[in-house]
Amino acid sequence: MQIITDNQSLEQLCQNLSRHPFVTVDLEFIREKTYFPILCLIQIASEEQTAIIDPLAEGINLQSFFDLMKNPNIIKVFHSCRQDVEIIYELSGIIPQPLFDTQVAAMVCGFGESISYERLVKAVVGIELDKTDRLSNWQLRPLDEHQLQYAAGDVTHLINIYKYLTDEMARKNRTHWIDEEMKILSRGDTYIMPAEQAWLKIKYHSHNAKVLSALRDLAAWREKRARDKNVPRQNILKDDILIMIAAAFPQNKEELMQIRGMRKDIAVGKLADEMLDVLSHTVVDAKIVKQNKNENIPAIPALYELLKMLLKIVSQKEGVVARLIASDTDIQKLAAFKDKNNPTLSGWRQDIFGSQALELRKGELSIRYVPEQKDIEFVSREPHA
Numbered sequence: 365m366q367i368i369t370d371n372q373s374l375e376q377l378c379q380n381l382s383r384h385p386f387v388t389v390d391l392e393f394i395r396e397k398t399y400f401p402i403l404c405l406i407q408i409a410s411e412e413q414t415a416i417i418d419p420l421a422e423g424i425n426l427q428s429f430f431d432l433m434k435n436p437n438i439i440k441v442f443h444s445c446r447q448d449v450e451i452i453y454e455l456s457g458i459i460p461q462p463l464f465d466t467q468v469a470a471m472v473c474g475f476g477e478s479i480s481y482e483r484l485v486k487a488v489v490g491i492e493l494d495k496t497d498r499l500s501n502w503q504l505r506p507l508d509e510h511q512l513q514y515a516a517g518d519v520t521h522l523i524n525i526y527k528y529l530t531d532e533m534a535r536k537n538r539t540h541w542i543d544e545e546m547k548i549l550s551r552g553d554t555y556i557m558p559a560e561q562a563w564l565k566i567k568y569h570s571h572n573a574k575v576l577s578a579l580r581d582l583a584a585w586r587e588k589r590a591r592d593k594n595v596p597r598q599n600i601l602k603d604d605i606l607i608m609i610a611a612a613f614p615q616n617k618e619e620l621m622q623i624r625g626m627r628k629d630i631a632v633g634k635l636a637d638e639m640l641d642v643l644s645h646t647v648v649d650a651k652i653v654k655q656n657k658n659e660n661i662p663a664i665p666a667l668y669e670l671l672k673m674l675l676k677i678v679s680q681k682e683g684v685v686a687r688l689i690a691s692d693t694d695i696q697k698l699a700a701f702k703d704k705n706n707p708t709l710s711g712w713r714q715d716i717f718g719s720q721a722l723e724l725r726k727g728e729l730s731i732r733y734v735p736e737q738k739d740i741e742f743v744s745r746e747p748h749a
Contacts, residue, residue, distance in 0.1 A: 474683030
């Protein structure tokens with residue numbers, strides 16, 4: 365294992381790694397006290413070499429690493445890559461491509477939903493990882509040998525996992541099944557959320573357009589402020605307080621002060637002035653209720669339950685996580701006869717599930733239990749004349 369703390373060593377490392385068809389990558393970072401994560405370590409490996417890059421080393425320039433990440437001839441292998449890729453994208457404007465996420469591939473190969481790296485290492489490599497250093501403060505220096513070995517393990521075991529999963533997907537003719545997921549993970553808009561959409565991540569459901577419009581504008585204000593100050597958004601105002609302000613729609617500081625849980629220092633200070641200004645410019649959008657992520661899709665309840673059962677049976681038969689085949693929203697739309705752009709009705713999803721879902725919806729598919737085989741059987745029948 366090589367520890368990289370200077371630019372010359374980093375450039376040589378990246379030249380060496382660029383000769384390989386794939387590299388495994390992992391990042392250690394902290395973001396408890398900041399909006400933007402602080403990158404503390406970069407672990408990277410090929411089948412011949414393992415290295416830990418110290419991005420906090422004095423004078424280090426990560427451009428060689430970023431150039432490697434955008435090299436189209438090298439597959440970049442991550443486990444649960446979203447946060448790592450987000451950091452690389454924030455720092456460089458680069459999304460590592462081509463990407464391979466072993467967590468997604470594991471879902472295709474029947475390892476269950478969102479399997480952790482530790483569990484996957486145990487299942488594939490047969491090693492029980494020591495989790496002692498999992499919650500280390502990676503920003504502190506120096507790091508001891510045990511911490512460095514733990515960090516290196518995040519990419520060394522990933523090599524065998526990657527090779528195993530690619531072999532499994534090829535054997536089952538499922539290599540293309542993760543293409544769509546990788547396309548999503550390779551898009552910039554997956555990682556950079558416009559401030560105007562920040563409200564969609566708040567767990568709140570309402571049919572009141574005025575409240576939702578206020579929440580949208582307040583959440584956008586909070587998001588921009590958090591970015592500008594580089595502090596966690598919850599440090600400015602927690603979600604529940606933001607929701608109560610949107611619902612009360614105060615016109616002045618006296619009304620703001622009456623909101624339950626409102627701190628006096630906030631109600632009389634600069635934040636209050638900014639929030640009241642935001643609310644004074646809020647334009648109520650009647651269409652916003654339809655954008656609410658929790659909006660109920662008018663599904664036929666019995667059909668919805670049947671389609672969910674079909675999905676569960678198919679996912680078990682195929683050894684694929686159900687969510688990868690269809691989300692709950694996809695099922696709701698099928699049960700509401702809203703088929704446009706439904707991912708279950710194209711590609712491999714249609715082959716294993718979508719076509720049967722349409723048959724079931726038309727009354728042309730029966731599901732029955734076969735006692736002799738102790739299994740579920742699908743029976744297609746001719747449509748009524």
